[in-house]
Amino acid sequence: MWSFSSVSNRFAALPEAFFSKVAPTPLENTRWVAWNSALAKQLSLPESHQSHPQLMSILSGSDVPKNFVPIAMKYAGHQFGVYNPDLGDGRGLLLCELTDVNGAVWDIHLKGAGMTPYSRSGDGRAVLRSTIREYLCSEAMHGLGIPTTRALGMMVSDTPVYREKAEQGALLIRCAESHIRFGHFEHFFYTQQWDELKLLADKVIDWYWPECRMSAHPYESMFQRVVDTTAKMIAKWQAIGFTHGVMNTDNMSIIGQTFDYGPFAFLDDYDPSYICNHSDYEGRYAFDQQPRIALWNLSALAHSLSTLISKDRLENALSAYEGLLGRYFSSEMRNKLGLLSRQEGDTELFSDLFSLLERQNTDYTNFMRQLAMVDQKGYQPVLDLFVDRSMAGKWLERYIRRCELEVDEKGDVVTNCTRCNRMRQHNPKYILRNYLAQQAIEKAQQGDFSMVNSLAKLLRSPFDEHPKHEKLASLPPDWGKGMEISCSS
Ligand code: AMP
Ligand code: MG
Numbered sequence: 001m002w003s004f005s006s007v008s009n010r011f012a013a014l015p016e017a018f019f020s021k022v023a024p025t026p027l028e029n030t031r032w033v034a035w036n037s038a039l040a041k042q043l044s045l046p047e048s049h050q051s052h053p054q055l056m057s058i059l060s061g062s063d064v065p066k067n068f069v070p071i072a073m074k075y076a077g078h079q080f081g082v083y084n085p086d087l088g089d090g091r092g093l094l095l096c097e098l099t100d101v102n103g104a105v106w107d108i109h110l111k112g113a114g115m116t117p118y119s120r121s122g123d124g125r126a127v128l129r130s131t132i133r134e135y136l137c138s139e140a141m142h143g144l145g146i147p148t149t150r151a152l153g154m155m156v157s158d159t160p161v162y163r164e165k166a167e168q169g170a171l172l173i174r175c176a177e178s179h180i181r182f183g184h185f186e187h188f189f190y191t192q193q194w195d196e197l198k199l200l201a202d203k204v205i206d207w208y209w210p211e212c213r214m215s216a217h218p219y220e221s222m223f224q225r226v227v228d229t230t231a232k233m234i235a236k237w238q239a240i241g242f243t244h245g246v247m248n249t250d251n252m253s254i255i256g257q258t259f260d261y262g263p264f265a266f267l268d269d270y271d272p273s274y275i276c277n278h279s280d281y282e283g284r285y286a287f288d289q290q291p292r293i294a295l296w297n298l299s300a301l302a303h304s305l306s307t308l309i310s311k312d313r314l315e316n317a318l319s320a321y322e323g324l325l326g327r328y329f330s331s332e333m334r335n336k337l338g339l340l341s342r343q344e345g346d347t348e349l350f351s352d353l354f355s356l357l358e359r360q361n362t363d364y365t366n367f368m369r370q371l372a373m374v375d376q377k378g379y380q381p382v383l384d385l386f387v388d389r390s391m392a393g394k395w396l397e398r399y400i401r402r403c404e405l406e407v408d409e410k411g412d413v414v415t416n417c418t419r420c421n422r423m424r425q426h427n428p429k430y431i432l433r434n435y436l437a438q439q440a441i442e443k444a445q446q447g448d449f450s451m452v453n454s455l456a457k458l459l460r461s462p463f464d465e466h467p468k469h470e471k472l473a474s475l476p477p478d479w480g481k482g483m484e485i486s487c488s489s
Helices: 037-042 053-059 128-143 182-190 194-208 210-214 218-240 287-304 311-319 321-337 346-359 364-371 389-403 416-424 434-445 450-459 467-473
Strands: 019-021 031-035 071-073 077-079 082-084 092-099 105-111 150-162 166-176
Touching: 031 450, 037 150, 077 182, 128 150, 128 166, 128 434, 128 450, 182 194, 182 287, 194 210, 194 218, 210 218, 218 287, 218 311, 218 321, 287 311, 287 321, 311 321, 321 346, 321 416, 346 389, 434 450, 450 467
Parallel strands: none
Antiparallel strands: 019 071, 031 150, 071 092, 077 082, 092 105, 105 166, 150 166
């Protein structure tokens, strides 16, 4: 059970060059509107937010016990390719750490807790709509099995926050095993604080990958892990159809978790050039650019590690990225298509599918989910998803023939039923489509959080059938297709 003495804050024990101590600035008249009881349980916190008012006032930022050292972390980063030295937690605070039931240490971070020395011209706040989007999406990503920060709870307040117009201020309790970003290393590199840079690398090894100490080159080994976990995360984004929208290096987690949810989107129609960020005029962070941008970001990190790791070793680690990404992506797609063995012609089968979906503006998630139903007896419901059925029919014929080459351990052809069940574990029925997030936000802005909470629950098990919520698997209405989201959050 949680107690005041069980908290830690390892980051706050680092030298002050790493952060500023800042107390949260409480919001007015806060109300809990979402509480993630499963995550709370994992963290040995009360499953109901009503049962421990004192804890809740700590998490809302209005009460800071003596043994807590809330801090705003200092970092920098490349934003849209341009280095910005002036970043840091401008509206977030690392409140403390908690150890979960499995012994893992989690950061408890308050997003929207007021101004810090890194707020620049910002107000230190987060508006309700962006808080809901992050709450829902981080839980949806977790449900999909994609590495991500989590959300423990969300509060709404009467504090007005001004963006294009006055909006309600809100607070997100974000949890993650790390809040260290690529930009933390960049800050120390560009300010030539070599001791701090080395200390940070040492802490990343100690906290996340202690096995790197066994290597003859621990820092190189650490960087290889960053490359590997980043490649794995990107492969999962591309396979599920997730586009982050702001892949600046300050939004890249050092442990390869999806981090800082802003204008993200899940693809509706399969459109590889889709740009979800309203301010991304050149499409730097378009869906199909993500693999390339992740490598760009890793190269920026490599540059910042060049006082710790030789150029050859950095280049060597970076050169592994493409192969890793390819292998992870191919494994994701094999699972999605139910084709676990490797056969001649698979690469063409996969790429022809992507061309088909792109040319026919087919809904990606819906198609993938329905594909499990295809068998030798027919594929009419899948065909109905296409405008040009003859082109789709040809691909589906090839797919059926290819499925017949899948055999189990005994050498028998894998039955359609087995394949279908397997595929359903990799092709979600429910994703956080932007139109659903928008509907939940509009209700919440009227004081009704029922859709936020029912969506959060549903999206935690997106591969299951939820007959009562069939409507939430519907395709977007015209207004909800290809929405662009503003960065002002
Ligand atoms: P983001 O676009 O949310 O990744 O944030 C980029 C930088 O701007 C980070 O240093 C944030 O802390 C800071 N920032 C974003 N919004 C605000 C805000 N409302 N007040 C203060 N700082 C902010
Ligand atoms: Mg950010």
